[in-house]
Amino acid sequence: MRTFDVPGARTRVASAAVVGGATEFCDVRGTIEPNIGFQLKLPTRTYQGRYLQYGCGGFCGAIDDPAFPQGCGPAFGDAAVAATDDGHQSPENRFDTTWAANDQQARDDLFYRAPHALSKVSKAVIKAFYGKAPAKSYFNGCSNGGREGLLLAQRYPHDFDGIIAAAPAAYYTALIGYQAWIARNSIPNDKIFLLHSAVMKACDGVDGLVDGQIEDPRLCKFDAGSLSGQLTADEIVRVRRLYAGPSDRGVRLYPGGQPYGSEISWTFWLNPSPEFGRGFAAELADNALKHLVYPIGRPHSSLDSFSFTLSEFRRLVPETVKANSLSLDLREFRRAGGKLIIWHGADDQAIPFEGTLDYWQRLTGGRSQDWARLFVVPSMWHCGGGDTLTEFDPFHSLVSWVEGGAAPSRVIATGRDQAGNVVRTRPVFPYPLRARYVGSGSVDDAANFVAAPGFGFSDRIRWAGEDLYHRPGPVAP
Template sequence: MMGCADVLGLDLGGVTDAPVTLRSATVVTAGAPAPYCEVRGTVAPANTIVVRLPVDGWTQRYVQTGCGGLCGNANINYGQAATCPPIADGTVASATTDMGHQGRPDGSWAAGDPQAQLDFAYRGVHVTAETAKAIITAFYGRSPAYSYFTGCSDGGREGLMAAQRFPGDFDGIAAGAPANNMAVQNTFHHAWNVLANRDADGEYILLAGKLPLIHAAVLAACDKLDGLRDGQIDDPRLCRFDPARLRCHAGQDPATCLSAAEAAVVRRLHDGAVDARGRRLEPAVSHEWGSELEWTLFVPAAQGQTVASENFALSYLRYLADPNEARPGYQLSDLSFTVESFWRTVLPSSTYLAAMDPDLSAFRRGGGKLLLWHGWNDQHISPRSTLAYYDALRATMGASTVDRFAKLYLLPGMAHCGGGEGPNTFDILTPVMAWVESGRPPARIVAAKTTGRTRPVYPYPTVARYDGTGSTDDAANFVAHTPRVPVRNDLDWVGRPLYSHGYQTWPRVVDGRLVLR
């Protein structure tokens, strides 16, 4: 094994498609479970990479972690993988990247920089994997035996993009709450979150003070559908809540009920974006019943506030929807909710930024294993989007084939990548490692909450059911239950053809512009 400082002398020419510049290599001991050599550098033109190499006890595993949002920050974030023993004890080599740009979360980094757009889309993760593996091989004198990727939100999209475009980069991928439908998610979905809650004068109709009222009513109606009243809904698809039941009666205190306009907003936020004829412009159900306390992402506490959904939508609509024309003055009111506008808006960026190709044949043939996971209470990215991708995967490749290399976990009560009222801390990476390294298919995972509650979560469509004995806060008292009649997912929406193979492109940068097929 070479010394940490000697890494700076490595010749990495030809490792990837562009020059690699290593800027620092330092042994870190403070705050680490074990000493590691941290290497920082750049893959041209601007992909910042960070590689961590354990000084002792390396297990020949490599783990690459993903970003969130529009990235722009090369800080290793293990997220849910923090509970994975090899991560916790510091015996894996790891790396991450800012995906080709720095800072500016408003998306303006993409204006006039087509290469940065490609690096964010898919190239940044790939060249980081190539470079990190070369550094690891030189440092230890042997290459990684197993390579893994873990990420949530955009990190989930990055993991799926790797499986689809670079199937040989990773042996196992854990993709959480993937923003794989980014071109729709960050346009019609988030714009609808805002516009569906505004009146003719541009004022918000529903404010966050009413969310606990709505949530309590939803739980009263649907919490016990799984046989247990425990403050979480195991499968929100079974909930048939009608917000109209909360409409105010004559003389009722308005703090205890909803106006007709507020009830209509709740319905619109739940159902998601549609055109004037009711045709869906995003997958069915935008926000599940039971997730209402998380709606502060797009329901403000007071008039005059700018909600996060507005920032998400404008960042994409202004700088990423059209790869060659920035529109910094674009407003949400400029977006038309029509089928024609849908395709004009989400294409062409879907062809290289979305990760929706359901043909993972090459990844499967290489022995790759995929664990998808999503919280049912996700307020940012609808779990229906992940269900739609999983259904497309099974329809394309065959259910039995998919079951041999991919699993989906849906976590009741969990919000976006964590948080929420349900158990939300769990180890998703160890099951991936066991599946890859020993062929042991993942079974249940156990999720925990700071309150002390633990619950098992099984591969979809199996769910956990209380066995009738002991504490309902103890995972040991739950068993697997597979519904005899599975819930059918409603896949009818305008963008369903996006879950297909063949339209994805590999753009080129020519004379400062992005050229697509």
């Protein structure tokens, strides 16, 4: 066992073994004190001076096998790659939070410390292994990993040259309450399929093209009341609530609601699933409310007892503000030459894309910058999947931007069927630009679309947590 005395992140390397295969690598595993587990893969023959760190999803607790980036060709080579469990171990259940009940250090490692600590340790190990630190460092994460990406740009602006923050759980204070709220407003799966068909029939063409997807869900004006007789009165009320988002006495408690077109994804996010026995939203909310999001020693809640009100929103702030990644001050990241790509699926059932648009509007005035881009992927669910477009990966575009200076003017999204076959490609342009059909050729071919002005929506949202944008929170050394 070897020890690395990295300032603020003393590390014990438990094992290091060469693993053969298409890319031979040294598999390094260890623990950053006190309890941050990590895996770092060091290519033995093809390393080209790049480091790629992945974010962690859900409440973490397990190390996702860090994959070598593919498809870049010989000029890219292989990067050293790493991932972490964010400071606790619960590999059998990513929703478990019992570890957080009485351990503030474990909470803080999840909230903000672990990704930063891993970046320091990985670079120290890389320097020891190859003789010099990586020339360029990248971060790529979605959901909680997207939150980590924004957090790194905001609090640790010198850690990474390029960051991808996808579907970021930036609004941690309100997001747990939002999960509880949508879980309580669910409707049966058979009604969900009925609803989705009605929504698509009413709104597929509102963007000017009937193609099985809604370019921007905010264009849709469907009212669930049109399904009276097929949905019960209570179900109609619940559906209207889901689209509108939670509020209390006229004050919005989250900057967004369930997108029109996302309904099929409710069947596992809002409703019971074979894997967990209840929907993802209920699992996330119940476990967080019981053990994680209130200060240790203060009264906690649960899904059964929680009511999402202004009062409860304020009770969540003292602890969860540490996890929010809502700072609007990224000047140091810009000065350091950092490049940021944020992307979000327009039909995200877990983290409404409107919140990301709101943050983007406040951060940049809604315009692309020489250091930042936002991409909104039509029809895509949370981090992947969807009715039509199912995959989006801007990593190669980020590398070209950081190392070649070419800001991405478009990224191709892909749609696959259940057999894995590509059935659609579509360009996604920097927001607020959108893809417009040229009028001929297949609507499933990206070549038949060009950039067009957006739909002119106002993206800034008035909501209960607006003061949180100016609280970057504590910074670990």
